[in-house]
Amino acid sequence: MSELSNITEGAGLMTNGQPDSPKTQRRMSLPKNWGRCLLILVPYIWLLVLFLVPFIIVVKISLSDTAIAMPPYVPTFAWSEGWTGFWNMISGWDLENFTWLMEDDLYWKSYLSSLEIAVVSSLLALLIGYPIAYSMARAPSEWRPTLLMLIILPFWTSFLIRVYAWIGILKKEGLLNMALMHLGIIDDPLTILNTDIAVYIGIVYSYLPFMVLPLYSSLEKMDDSLLEAATDLGCSPFKAFWLITVPLSMPGILAGCFLVFIPAVGEFVIPDLLGGSNTLMIGKTLWVEFFSNRDWPVASAVAVILLILLVVPIVLFQRQQEKQQEKGA
Amino acid sequence: MNGSPNSGSGCNFAPWSDPKEKPLIRFDAVTKKFGDFVAIDNLNLKIYEREFFALLGPSGCGKTTLMRMLAGFEQPTMGSIMMRQQHLTDIPPHRRPVNMMFQSYALFPHMSVEQNIAFGLKQEKRPKAEIKDRVEEMIALVQLQAFAKRKPHQLSGGQRQRVALARSLAKKPKLLLLDEPLGALDRKLREQTQFELMTIQEKLGTTFVIVTHDQEEAMTVASRIALMDQGKLVQVSTPREIYETPNSRYVADFLGDVNIIGGHILGPDDKEDDIVQLAWHEDYAPLRIRLPQPVSFPEKGTERWVAVRPEKVRITKEYPTDTHNILKGKVLDIAYTGNISTYHVETEDGQIIKSQEANLEHLHRRAITWDDEVYVHWRAGGCVLLER
Ligand SMILES: Nc1ncnc2c1ncn2[C@@H]1O[C@H](COP(=O)(O)OP(=O)(O)OP(=O)(O)O)[C@@H](O)[C@H]1O
Ligand SMILES: [Mg+2]
Numbered sequence: 200m201s202e203l204s205n206i207t208e209g210a211g212l213m214t215n216g217q218p219d220s221p222k223t224q225r226r227m228s229l230p231k232n233w234g235r236c237l238l239i240l241v242p243y244i245w246l247l248v249l250f251l252v253p254f255i256i257v258v259k260i261s262l263s264d265t266a267i268a269m270p271p272y273v274p275t276f277a278w279s280e281g282w283t284g285f286w287n288m289i290s291g292w293d294l295e296n297f298t299w300l301m302e303d304d305l306y307w308k309s310y311l312s313s314l315e316i317a318v319v320s321s322l323l324a325l326l327i328g329y330p331i332a333y334s335m336a337r338a339p340s341e342w343r344p345t346l347l348m349l350i351i352l353p354f355w356t357s358f359l360i361r362v363y364a365w366i367g368i369l370k371k372e373g374l375l376n377m378a379l380m381h382l383g384i385i386d387d388p389l390t391i392l393n394t395d396i397a398v399y400i401g402i403v404y405s406y407l408p409f410m411v412l413p414l415y416s417s418l419e420k421m422d423d424s425l426l427e428a429a430t431d432l433g434c435s436p437f438k439a440f441w442l443i444t445v446p447l448s449m450p451g452i453l454a455g456c457f458l459v460f461i462p463a464v465g466e467f468v469i470p471d472l473l474g475g476s477n478t479l480m481i482g483k484t485l486w487v488e489f490f491s492n493r494d495w496p497v498a499s500a501v502a503v504i505l506l507i508l509l510v511v512p513i514v515l516f517q518r519q520q521e522k523q524q525e526k527g528a
Numbered sequence: 529m530n531g532s533p534n535s536g537s538g539c540n541f542a543p544w545s546d547p548k549e550k551p552l553i554r555f556d557a558v559t560k561k562f563g564d565f566v567a568i569d570n571l572n573l574k575i576y577e578r579e580f581f582a583l584l585g586p587s588g589c590g591k592t593t594l595m596r597m598l599a600g601f602e603q604p605t606m607g608s609i610m611m612r613q614q615h616l617t618d619i620p621p622h623r624r625p626v627n628m629m630f631q632s633y634a635l636f637p638h639m640s641v642e643q644n645i646a647f648g649l650k651q652e653k654r655p656k657a658e659i660k661d662r663v664e665e666m667i668a669l670v671q672l673q674a675f676a677k678r679k680p681h682q683l684s685g686g687q688r689q690r691v692a693l694a695r696s697l698a699k700k701p702k703l704l705l706l707d708e709p710l711g712a713l714d715r716k717l718r719e720q721t722q723f724e725l726m727t728i729q730e731k732l733g734t735t736f737v738i739v740t741h742d743q744e745e746a747m748t749v750a751s752r753i754a755l756m757d758q759g760k761l762v763q764v765s766t767p768r769e770i771y772e773t774p775n776s777r778y779v780a781d782f783l784g785d786v787n788i789i790g791g792h793i794l795g796p797d798d799k800e801d802d803i804v805q806l807a808w809h810e811d812y813a814p815l816r817i818r819l820p821q822p823v824s825f826p827e828k829g830t831e832r833w834v835a836v837r838p839e840k841v842r843i844t845k846e847y848p849t850d851t852h853n854i855l856k857g858k859v860l861d862i863a864y865t866g867n868i869s870t871y872h873v874e875t876e877d878g879q880i881i882k883s884q885e886a887n888l889e890h891l892h893r894r895a896i897t898w899d900d901e902v903y904v905h906w907r908a909g910g911c912v913l914l915e916r
Contacts (some may be wrong), residue, residue, distance in 0.1 A: 425636060
């Protein structure tokens with residue numbers, strides 16, 4: 200839940216490209232334009248109710264102890280006890296669950312492996328997405344809306360179904376193995392399903408549009424005459440690509456990488472469906488902790504640490520967006 | 529009129545009239561088509577070293593296309609472009625000793641002023657110290673010392689334009705192409721930069737090809753002006769020639785203001801034998817035009833036009849003496865533009881003749897006013913006879 204709202208926040212920044220700068224916010228606080236104040240207040244209330252309050256609840260649970268009860272943790276707050284109840288709850292809190300996370304290497308291994316999978320998937324998505332976005336931006340302008348549509352088209356079917364479909368492609372007697380064997384490229388079916396490779400395929404496939412769209416929007420904005428100017432000044436077309444196109448599409452590259460990386464870190468469905476028993480991802484660990492072990496406090500602690508880990512790239516992402524804003528590009 | 533170091537009367541820079549001189553650039557029967565559309569139509573042109581060559585013409589006549597073929601961004605459909613002994617068509621744009629200053633400047637937004645200017649030099653892998661010196665020199669030339677570390681978006685339009693100019697000059701190209709380089713500047717800055725361009729040209733000895741919509745600019749800076757129309761060159765001459773002796777009504781009309789009267793050749797004048805008489809109206813005396821030496825008389829009865837610039841047409845209330853062509857008319861309109869006034873005079877047969885006078889007196893002391901009966905007159909040497 201918590202990371203989800205972060206992603207949408209990030210995506211919002213990406214699509215409208217104009218986050219409110221501190222300056223406009225300061226102007227907002229003037230009582231004169233209360234209408235605009237109200238307008239800006241609505242999303243804040245939304246965030247408060249649907250992001251901050253649930254997050255505080257999660258933090259609260261992470262500080263509690265497990266219990267065989269409903270809900271499965273203590274201490275809880277009882278309205279009937281009033282202030283003393285509140286005080287009892289707070290004094291019952293401790294950091295036990297967090298120390299536990301550090302002691303058991305399952306957790307930090309999951310975090311590390313999640314980060315690794317997310318980083319590698321982002322880079323793979325970049326490698327695949329860049330040529331796609333580039334050729335889209337170079338396509339005749341009357342084709343571009345259709346091409347954009349094609350990129351967005353997968354969203355019209357359920358994410359879950361699309362990931363499921365990959366099982367049919369990747370399994371031993373699946374489409375891919377059949378095709379490869381039919382063509383005589385391999386003799387024995389490859390084991391792809393239930394390995395990390397399948398997880399990479401799933402993540403890259405699922406999040407590719409998030410890579411292609413910001414890349415496309417930054418590449419499309421680029422003025423062709425800049426490349427002409429570069430070649431005019433003695434730069435070969437290939438070098439001009441590295442010296443002009445790549446730096447100028449850097450905002451798109453960063454936005455795309457963050458938009459793939461951030462949701463990929465906490466991804467659960469893909470490793471669960473496509474990954475093997477030894478695919479460690481924090482989303483899966485969290486699920487097991489929450490539903491199989493019914494250890495809500497530890498699960499909450501896992502979620503809190505995950506959020507803290509994600510705050511770093513999110514802040515970096517916003518910094519970069521702001522810098523872009525300052526450039527007025 | 530000619531402020532250019534090339535075209536001033538004191539200096540005899542005229543390689544185009546020297547048959548021994550080899551041109552720097554030669555267009556041979558160049559045609560450029562976009563689909564079925566002919567943008568450049570069988571064009572022949574020679575541009576010489578150290579020239580300041582101005583391309584003039586209405587919008588869409590193919591000026592930019594011509595430039596882009598020189599820079600290598602477009603290939604001619606037919607014909608060849610030579611630079612000295614080399615076929616330019618075979619050389620990719622990044623290997624041509626040609627630099628172009630884009631009308632949109634095309635500055636690299638992620639690089640500072642310095643980096644933009646150094647870009648071309650870095651591509652040549654010159655030593656670092658040399659690049660640094662050259663960049664400094666260029667920045668000083670366009671007077672942007674205070675802005676060297678800024679990015680293009682932190683500069684004003686005029687400053688960006690100067691960066692673009694410095695960048696295209698930095699590599700000391702043999703040929704520099706400027707596509708409407710001063711289009712975005714105000715009059716003052718424009719004149720200043722024109723002067724700068726001419727100084728740069730004098731210093732570096734580069735050959736310039738410049739596209740402009742501003743005739744005055746072309747007249748000021750160019751050694752020769754080429755007037756284009758629908759992919760063809762209509763006339764290529766020095767500013768003075770193209771203004772004083774246009775080869776067609778189109779040229780005369782495109783450059784500056786002109787009065788054109790059509791008629792038929794009558795024959796030589798009885799008194800002066802280099803003056804031809806043109807019958808233009810059955811009720812009026814023929815017009816008399818002095819022909820350039822050596823005299824070659826057109827055949828009697830052929831259709832010709834006389835073109836006379838408004839500033840060469842005098843206007844008086846009294847019947848003038850010592851002149852060749854006199855028309856009587858009524859003042860229809862007076863356009864006041866500060867330093868000069870343009871009188872629109874309607875002759876008795878309905879022809880409008882424009883006459884320009886310098887405003888020597890204060891406006892309220894002007895002798896001629898609306899609806900006055902006046903004579904407009906000009907000398908035979910002040911007009912030209914046009915074939916088409
Ligand atoms: N890439 C192209 N495809 C099709 N037609 C083109 C292309 N480039 C130019 N043209 C056409 O060729 C003609 C000449 O264009 P060009 O840009 O050379 O005009 P120009 O003389 O520079 O005009 P302006 O003064 O308005 O800049 C125009 O009619 C234009 O529409
Ligand atoms: Mg043009």
